[in-house]
Amino acid sequence: MISTSPNPSTIVAIATPPGLGAIAIVKMSGPKSLEILQRLCKRAHFTPRYATLVSIYDAQEALLDTCLALYFKAPHSYTTEDVVEIQCHGGVMVARLILQTCLDHGAVLAQNGEFTKRAFLNGRLDSSQVDALAKLLVATNANAAKVMARQLKGALKEFVHAIRHALLELLASSEVLIDYAEEDLPLDLHPRMQAQLQQILTKLQSTLAISQAKVPHIEGYRLSIVGKPNVGKSSFLNALLLEERALVSHIAGTTRDTIEEVISLYGSALRIVDTAGIRPSEDVIESLGIAKSLQSMQESDVILALFDLSRPLDTQDQHLLTLLQTQTHKTLCLVFNKNDCPPQLDTQAIIDTLPPLPLPPPIFKHQRTLLAPFETRAQAPI
Ligand SMILES: Nc1nc2c(ncn2[C@@H]2O[C@H](COP(=O)(O)OP(=O)(O)O)[C@@H](O)[C@H]2O)c(=O)[nH]1
Ligand SMILES: [Mg+2]
The missing domain is CATH 3.30.1360.120 (Probable tRNA modification gtpase trme; domain 1)
Structure with a gap:
């Protein structure tokens, strides 16, 4: 102390x-x-x-x-x-x-x-509890608040104490091995120590893995809506938010900058980012917007890639597909928009172009409910 x-x-x-x-x-x-x-x-x-x-x-x-x-x-x-x-x-x-x-x-x-x-x-309080308190005070979602409440009550402190205690016991045994090497020590002392050390290591590794997996659950998920211009990204954002947050128009390049909004979904914060349409461009301002779209895609946990069902695959879609092929570690959701129009897009060709999708994070097990407001609206002609 x-x-x-x-x-x-x-x-x-x-x-x-x-x-x-x-x-x-x-x-x-x-x-x-x-x-x-x-x-x-x-x-x-x-x-x-x-x-x-x-x-x-x-x-x-x-x-x-x-x-x-x-x-x-x-x-x-x-x-x-x-x-x-x-x-x-x-x-x-x-x-x-x-x-x-x-x-x-x-x-x-x-x-x-x-x-x-x-x-x-x-x-x-120990430092883990002070840290938990600082995070609890600024928590913006229910999951973060609950995890920090447990840490504040001492869950992490107890875990660290238990590991420390086990390591100290091992240290004592190894000192006995060194100091009394000539004595009649139990023959299995060394293998027993090795097994205990392995147990501690496994526990630490699994705790680390669980903690890392929980980070987005606590800090929130980041979801980027990407696609070529005019595919309906901003309309999609508005449908998710149930408000006219982003400008929607038939003029390609309407969204110049990224637009971010946070919603709370099943106790987690979900930061949704509407991006500028990705296409090769000579326009300086549009190019800056596209660079931000690519950056947002890199930083996201989940990418919602939109394709226009009413048009055949073009070079802009192919350009996006090439970019998506590099995002193998991300959860990727394909959205085929404008399904109220006569279909012209070969959706299977797009699915086949991409590597197998990794499992979505736990929050998206409720995907049907998440997309419900959009599905309702998408059925009506926009
Ligand atoms: N028919 C139809 N039009 C849509 C749909 N979604 C968006 N649009 C229209 O497509 C145009 C471009 O939409 P916008 O959301 O601005 O596209 P963005 O450039 O990808 O953000 C607008 O005229 C929208 O009204 C849809 O599901 N069906
Ligand atoms: Mg837009």
Whole structure:
């Protein structure tokens, strides 16, 4: 454990974001927390971990609010110090007045993240938990929030401790092997150690593989809609979003820049990118847009490649197919658009050109539901 200062200050901060709301929370941590609370409320006794209804007064004894106060006695608190939480009425003013009174009574304003810093320095949280907390606070999808909640509760910490413990035991055995090489040691000690080491290695490798597979599940999937100009990419984006987000027109090259939108799908964030139509172009601006389309394709987990069912395969489609052939490690979905028009495209020729498709990520097992809004709309002439 890293030791903290022997005389820590008592820090105070408003823990809730500013703005209109029913409740705001003022939080204190440090040796003077209880004394300051007693002065705020003119009340001597607080039972640790019990909510107490109190009236709070400023230094001039003017009533500020009627609040709920919670006192956590050291070391049974978030920071392991004496901690006080005052739940006052929301809005910006009441919490600010209570904060100011705490400062008047000797507390100092907490730095950003200082409560968690103290929790870490005092051994309440380890670095995996601090990391989880930082990610939990900015989580934008349900999966990320749930994974980080487990990590914050100590799941990763326990796993690391278990591995460390097993490795320390192996270290002890290997020192015995070296120091007492002449003694009558069990004959199978060496192979047993090798087997244990292999077990640890397998566990670490499988955990790493599972964690890597979960990354897009937590951070979200990136999906690019690509195709030649005018094939219906922007229409497809709008159909997925159920809103007219991107401009749609019969003029080729309408979408110059990539357009990104995030939707939440089965608890995961799905970042959908509509791209500029890919074709050989002399136009400087269009070429910049096409370069961004290619980059977006490289960075995506899933590529939705659109083809126009109402026209025969042309050199622009072939150019796209050549590019798609290089994206073997990606999940590729072929979309044959404009199925309301008489078909002219040899779809089997396109499928045969491409390597076998890898399995889609788990989120796309719901593909039918995902495409439902589009299917509904695509049936009507656009
Ligand atoms: N008939 C028909 N026209 C479509 C369909 N999807 C898009 N379009 C039309 O195709 C043209 C180009 O669409 P757009 O989405 O801008 O294509 P993008 O250049 O690939 O983004 C527009 O006139 C659309 O209305 C479809 O499924 N059927
Ligand atoms: Mg477009």
